[in-house]
Amino acid sequence: MSTPTADARLLFAGRPIREVVDELTQEIRELYTADEVPWVVGYSGGKDSTAVLQLVWTALRELPAEQRTKPVYVISTDTLVENPVVALWVTRSLESMRAAAAEQGLPIEPHRLTPELKDTFWVNLIGRGYPAPRPKFRWCTERMKIRPSNSFIRRVVRRHGEAILVLGIRKQESQARARAMARHEKRRVQERLSPNANLPNSLVYSPIEDWSNQEVWVFLEQVANAWGHSNTELKAMYMSASEDQECPLVVDNTTPSCGDSRFGCWTCTLVEKDKSMVAMVNNVEERKWMTPLMELRDKLDVTGEEEHKLRDFRRMNGSVQLFGERIIHGPYTQEARETWLRDLLEAQTWVRANGPEEVRDLELVTMEELHEIRRQWVFEKHEVEDSLPRIYRATTGEDFPGRPLDEHLTLGADEMDLLREACEGDDLLFSTARELLEVERKFRTMTRRSGLFEALERTVKNGFFENKEDAHAYALQKKKLRDQIADHLPLTDEEEDADAPA
Known part of the structure; x- marks a missing residue:
């Protein structure tokens, strides 16, 4: 990140930064004291959310103690696969925030949010076998980032009836963000206060929505961090993450990145290459320890036939499905x-x-x-x-x-080895036999074994192929038969009317 060198007259419409900050903090104080609706500040640890939280913090600090009555929840979502350098930075910042708020008597409550266990990256990829995320199968963002924050906000709304979300969104972040903000402006309650399209009974307040990237950095460089966490170190983290020395933290799907690089999940396969992590490792010798993470991320980013070799030819439910004449591969x-x-x-x-x-x-x-x-x-x-x-x-x-888990299993590890040996290297036969044994074990202790035969039949049906090629040929034959049947079905009344001459 280069230090701002533009003529000061071109920043903040030529106004002194102190005047702009005083005006915004006064606006924040008026909005805060106008009602009893609690605030939720989104904090990613990046420059925009840091700037917004500093403005809110400064505004509250200047209020009399008797007016600082309603809570300000600061939420930061950790996906558990965040860039470790950024995750460590945010964790330390939240700790500093908690201590400073208590010392200064401010109603600011930091909260680190994480996904539910069933929604984490590794539980889904390694546990369930979901393939690495792709633009057309982006299963990660909703589970890992959106759900934790929305769940927290809904709890606040249930407790208090309403909530105001304070976000560091800016129109100049991207064209998509500018268009989204323009749509919400038509329904604004007042300036910089818009309805939240996704969460009922909540409004979005965006105090720095008109600031430029450079104006944010000027503010952070000239105004000391309100909770004692160094903005200079924040700048250094940005600098280390890009060859061109400028790289904004990615906060959500519409937030832009510097070139093609981004901060975020170190496992992300939605981008061609994690340029920010590469730059961090190349620019800072002490961060060479991140090299194994980059290597694992690149292994996850396998596509085409190489990826198909890692995935089952059956879907999660055991069925074989086609797209055209190609198999739709299932889990790892x-x-x-x-x-x-x-x-x-x-x-x-x-x-x-x-x-x-x-x-x-x-x-x-x-x-x-x-x-x-x-x-x-x-x-x-x-x-x-x-x-x-x-x-x-x-x-x-x-x-x-x-x-x-031996007491819960049909056979122990040694018996499983014998079963595999008996299957003579036929993995499909082994997995089918293993599942049949497990189905029997599951129903063995039941008083009523309703569903046993259906479960056995489903297991046999999913595993009766000789191999992937046999399953493919079977699926193609079924598709051919379905098409032939469809071709000979009588037309419905609607279809006959459509085919009739005008």
Whole structure:
């Protein structure tokens, strides 16, 4: 990020920055004291959200104590796969914020939000086998970023009836953002206060919506951080993340990035290359420890036939589906998921051993996620070998802190090895036999075994193919038969009317 050098007359419409700040903080105080509606400030740790929170903080600090009555919730969503440098920065900032608010007697409450366990990146990718996100299958953003913040805001609305969201959105961020803000302006309650299209009973307040990128940086450089977290370090983090020294933090889908680089999830496969992480590693020698993360991210970013080799030819429900005459591949195979887990734990172990002191306890995947992945593998995917503890031990050198599942399994690990050997290398036969045994175990203890035959039939139907080619040929034959039947069906009355001459 280059230091602003433009003529001051071109910034803030030629007005002194102190005048602009005084005017905005006065507006914030008037809005804050106008009612009892609580505020929720979105904080990503980036420059725009930092600037907005500084303005709010300064405004509240200048109010008499008896007027600082309603809460200001500061929410920061951690997807659990954030760029570790940024995640560490935000965590420290929230800690400073909490201490400073208490010391200054301000009703500011920082909250770090995370996705529900079932919605995390690794639970879905390694546990369920979802393929790495793509523009046409962007399963991550809604689960990991939007749901946690919306759930928090809804809780505030339920408790207080309403909420005002204070956001660092700006018209100059992107054309998409400018168009969205222009649409909401038509329904504004007052200047810079718009209805929230997605959350009922909430309004959006955008105090710096007309500021330019350069004006934000001038403000941060000339006005000290209100909770004692260094804006100079923030600037240095931006500088390290781009070759051209300018890189805004990505906050949501419409936020632009510097060139094609971005801050965000280090696992992101929605961009061609994570240029911000590459720049961080290349620009700062002390961040070479992030190299294993970049390598794993690049492994996830596999496409075409190479990706198809990693995915089952059946969908999640076991069916074989076609797009045209091509198979629509399903989740990652057991082998692929075990490889992803092994790579992830090896990266985490290496970083802890070789990284700086601040990342010696870094969790690339949480223990809660590992327990959930294990549960899904064993009880939902019927992978009763229970391989996760063995992988954990082999990659970390430590025993997995989970109880044995042997009492819940039809066969133990040794018996599974014998079954695999009996199947003579036929993975499809092995997985089908394994699932049939698990279905039988599941129904064994039931008083009424209603549904047993349907479950057995479904398992056999999903696994009766010889291989992928056999499944493909079968699906093509079914499609051909359906098309032939459709061609010979009598026309409906509507179709006859449509075909009749005018």
